[in-house]
Amino acid sequence: MQVSKMLLQSPYSAISFPFSHHNVAIHHYSILPSCINSASKLKIRAMAKESSEGGDGITEKAAIIGGLISTPVIGWSLFTLKTTGCGLPPGPGGSIGALEGVSYLVVVGIVGWSLYTKNKTGSGLPNGPFGLLGAVEGLSYLSLLAILVVFGLQFLEQGSLPGPLPTDQCFG
Secondary structure, three states: OOEEEEEEEEOOOOOOOEEEEOOEEEEEEEEOOOOOOOOOOEEEEEEEEEOOOOOOHHHHHHHHHHHHHHHHHHHHHHHHHHHHOOOOOOOHHHHHHHHHHHHHHHHHHHHHHHHHHHHHHOOOOOOOHHHHHHHHHHHHHHHHHHHHHHHHHHHHHHOOOOOOOOOOOOOO
């Protein structure tokens, strides 16, 4: 873990206190001058230390892979729903339809995990390797917004949403 050091100059006094947020622990140390005037300077040294929360890398990697696959599948699904009034075709052995259903579950799961983490820590999911988990989190929120918009439009135009299984109207 790296420790960043920063020296700040300030003409004002400060109170020393430890502060910790998410995965960064910051400790403030101050030296108070004997008299405060415009010529005196207060030196504050802040040290930031990154700490690992012992997060499971496998879960993060699974969320990244699942999110990177799921968001384009949902885009394809929503486009198909908006243009044809039906979801994706079942495909061979129902594989495309199953991928579509699992993709919706993955996106809802990532958004749920993000909201839980935001409630618990005050910030969303960590960036993950190369910032991919943060990107997947953002794409999942955008996908959820697109789902709400397209499903809402479909419901207003057709009066219902197509079911999860093929019917006479869709692929029957």
